[in-house]
Amino acid sequence: MKALLSHAVGGPDTLRIDNVPSPVAGPGELLVRVQAAAINYPDVLIIEDKYQMKPPRPFAPGGEIAGDVIALGEGVEGWAVGDRLVAVPGFGGLVEEIVIPAKSAFRLPASRSYIDGAALILTYGTSIHALYDRGQLQAGQTVLVLGAAGGVGLAAIELAKAKGARVVAAVSSDEKAAAASKAGADVTMVYPRGPFDRDGQKALAEQFKAAVGPKGADVIYDPVGGDYAEPALRSIGWGGRYLVVGFPAGIPKLPLNLTLLKSCDVCGVFWGAFAARDPAANAAHVATLFRLWDEGKIAPVVSKTYPLDHGGAAIADLAARNVIGKLVVTLD
Template sequence: MKALLSDSPGGPDTLRLADLPDPVPGPGELLVRVRAAAINFPDVLIIEDKYQMKPPRPFAPGGELAGEVEALGDGVTGWQVGDRLIAVPGFGCLAEKIVIPGKSAIPLPAARSFTDGAALMLTYATSIHALYDRGRLESGQTLLVLGAAGGVGLAAVELGKAKGARVIAAVSSDEKAAAAREAGADDAIVYPRGPFDRDGQKALSEQFKAAVGPAGADVIYDPVGGDYAEPALRAIGWEGRYLVVGFPAGIPKLPLNLTLLKSCDVCGVFWGAFAMRDPAANAAHVATLFRLWDEGKISPRVSATFPLERGGEAIAAMAARQAIGKLVVTV
């Protein structure tokens, strides 16, 4: 089989396409023929050794997939050769075949494409856990979404609207603002690109405050970090919830006096650990996502696809924050 491998820490240009022996499923495992693999920001970090998970090299990046069962290991029940599935193994998906635990696979309905299926889990599962569990978002509340045109951002916009919230999307271009509005955002603001000096941060905070209104945001969803974080926190409402999702703009330092003045919560969001610690709750969220998908309230937006040999280009586009929605490598 072919796989796009990381041999040493570095950027997307360090990846190489290689021929490897087909993997063999062990007890409880499935051999999956990968049909599509979505690219996410952790793929940018993992090949540079900057992610919390550091697989032994060489390894293939790519954290989520859609594919078909090609073989079953001993003891696997509920699956047959040819069954369609999606899964989030964390890495290894930029390859023609992969072995995964059978219990981690989720059936993919025949009506859904492999490309859309690959783009569902990481962004929507992260966002539903963030908004419904950590953010306790309720109908009628105001949600401010930073980076609202990225994969997790658009998922947060759609899930916020599905919950009945007023959603304000914050993005870095008019094109991204249009995408957020198409996803259902009630309003969209275009902020400048950082880094910002103190005056720039103050101006950005005033922009956020004007958008959410005088009562402030009940929930702020931040998958961006960096110099955007403190201005957003200053726009939070009384007893609001600030959701820490990711840091493509850098890891921020927040003045904790703001949390006292607003009596607000700063909540970390780590979906992968949540799914491992509470699989029943995660399964319930997955069922909700498929129901919302069937109802047309959510729909993964795939803005570009790449063949396996160009998977590094997809990761580079993600690193440059050029993507609207999801990027998918077709295999």
């Protein structure tokens, strides 16, 4: 079978297509024919050995897949050859065939495409855990979403609106603002590109404060980090929750005196660890996501697809932070 593999530490240009033996499903496992694999920011980091998980090489990036069951390992129940599924293996998805634990897979309805299915679980799973669990979001509250036109950002907008919240979407271009508005954002603001000096950070903080309103944001959803983090935190309201989701702009250092002055919480969001530690709660979230999808309240936005041999280009495009929604590699 074909696989897009990382043989050495480096960027997307170091990946190459190899022919490798097909895997075999062991006890409790499913052998899956991959039809589509979504690209996420961990794919940018994992091939450079900058992610918390460092698989032995050679390995394929691609942490989120949709496909068909082609073989069952010993002891697997409830699945049959030909069943459609989605799963988040963490890595290894940019291959024609992959083995996954049966307990980690979720059924993909026949009415949904492999491309949309591959783009659902990781971003929406992250956002529903962040907003509903860590952020304790309630109807009528104000949410500030940074990086609001990316995969997790658009998911956060839709899930916050499904909860009845007011959403302020912060983005870096007018095109992204239009995408955020289409997803349901009540207010959009376009911020400049960092890095920022102190005056630039102060100006950005005032921009955030004006956008969220005089009471401040009840929840701040930050998948960006870097120089955007402190200005965003300065716009938080009394008792607010600041959700730490990711750091494509760099790992920030927050002045803790702000948390005292606002009596606010800074909450880490590690969806992968949550899903592993509490699979029942994660499965309940996934069921909620499929229900909201059926109700038309959420819908993955896939802005571009790539063939397997251009998977490196997909990772490079995501790293450039110019993407709206999700990118998906197709293998059908």
